[in-house]
Amino acid sequence: MNFVERLYPETAAGGFARSHPRMELFVRIRSLLPPGAAVLDFGAGRGKFAEIDPPSLRVHTDLKPYVDRFAAFDVDEAVLENIETDDRHYAPIGAPLPFADNSFDLVYSTWVAEHIADAGFYSSEIARILKPGGWFCSLTPNKNGPIALAARMVPNHLHSAVLRHVVPSRQERDTFPTCYKLNTISDVGRHFPGWKNASYYFNGPAAYHGNKIALARLWQAVDWVLPKSMAKVLAIFVQKPLAGAPGAGAPLSD
Template sequence: MTDFTHRIHSEKGVDGFTALDGTVKFYGFVHAILLKTGARQVLDFGAGRGAALVDDRSVYRRHLRDLRVGGAQVTACDVDEIVTTHPASDRQVVIKPGERLPFDDGSFDVIVSDMTFEHIEDAPFVAGELIRILRPGGYVCARTPNRFGYVRMVSSLVPNRHHAGALRSVQPDRKALDVFPTVYRMNSIGQIRNLFPGCTVFHFNDSAEPSYYFGNAFLYRSFMILHRLLPGALATATNFFIMKPGEGVAEQDCTSAS
C-alpha cells in the first residue's frame, strides 16, 4: 500500500525509501567505519527493542541497521528490559542509569547510538563511559536531533509527559513504547567536542524528508520546502563520528568533560 509521498518521491517505489533518507545516509557511514576498522566487537547503545529492524518495510534499511557486518559480534544494551528482544544482536544487556557500563575498558571497536543522545541526562558521565569501553582508534557513531533544529525547538515546548500523545498525532505509526523523555545535552557539535576532548570528531548536519506532518500532503510539501531552505546549522538532525585517539596517544586526552 502506498501513500501520497510516493507521488512526490517516485524512487520510493523501489524499496520504500527516498534519495533524502537520513537512515540510509547515517548507516552508510557506519558501515564504512565497520569495514574500514575491521570491527569485531560492536555495541548498539540505546538499542531498545530494535523497532526499525522489526517494523520497517524497507529491506535495505533493515539490512543497514543490522551491524553484524563481516561476522562482527553485536551487543545490544539499553536501560529498558525490552532490549532482551532485540533481533539483530548476539548479546543483550540491560544497563542502569547512573552506573558504570558493565563492560571492560576497550571492549568495543565501534559503538553505534541511533537517536539516543537526546535522552541522556548525565552527558559527561555517559561520554566518559563510552570512551572508556572503546578501544584506541575506535569510533562512536551517533545520530540525533540537532539541538538547533526546529524539531528540537518544538518538542521543547511540549512537556515530556505529553510526548507520546503528541507523537500519536503527528506520527500515527509511532508506538508509545518507543517514546522516551528528551533533554538534548549531547546534540550539537559544540557539546560533543566539549564532552569528548582530544577525540577527532567528524560530523554532518542533515534535513531528510519530513517525519512530522500529521499525514497531511500540504504540510509535507511545505516542510519539504523548509528543509531545502534551512541552513546546515539549523538542520533537523546531526550525525557524529567520534574517533578515540589510537595507540600511543595518552588515554586521558579523550575523556568526558568535567
C-alpha cells in the same frame, strides 16, 4: 503512487528516500568497520528497527553479517528481549556500562542521544569501552533544528499525545523524555575532547507530518529556507585517539 512516493519519487527504487537518516548512518558505519569488528548498539531497546525497516533498507542496516560480535545495551530492561541479538546487556541509569575497557571497535546509537541526561557520564563510559581508534556514531535531532525546538516547547508528559497526531505509527512505549545535552557539534566536541570530530547536520526526508501532504510540503519548504546549522538531524561521528596520541587521555566533562 503512495504518500511517500509523491514526496520522494526515488522511494520507488529501493524503498527509501534520499538522505534517509538510517541509510546515512549505516553506509558510513560499514565503511568504518575493521575486519572481525565488535560493535555495540547503545540504547538498542527491543530492536524495533529490525521490525520497521523495510527489507530493502534492512539489507544495509543489519550489521551482523559484517562483524564478529554484535551486542545490544540499554537502560530499559526491554533490551533483554531484543530481537536482533542474543548478546544483550542491561544496566540502570547511572550505572557503569557492563563491558570491559577497550571492548568495542564501534559504538552506535539511533535516536538515543537526545534522551541522555548525564551526557558527561555516558560519553566517558563510551570512551572507556571503545578501543583506541574506535568510533562512536549516532543519529540524533539537532538541538537548534525546528523539530527539537518545537519539542522543547512541549512538556515531556505531553509528547506521547502530540506524537499520536504527527507520527501515527509511533508506539507510546517508544516515546521517552528528551534532554538535548549532546545535540550540537559543539556539544559533541566538548564531551569528546581531543577526538576526531567528523559530525555534520543534514535534513533527511520530511517527518512529523501526520501523513498530510500539505504539512509535509511545508516541512520541505522550511528545510530549504533554514541555514544548515538549523537542519533537523545531527549525525555524530567521533573517533577515539590512538593510545599515546595527543588528547587520548583527556578528561571528559558535562
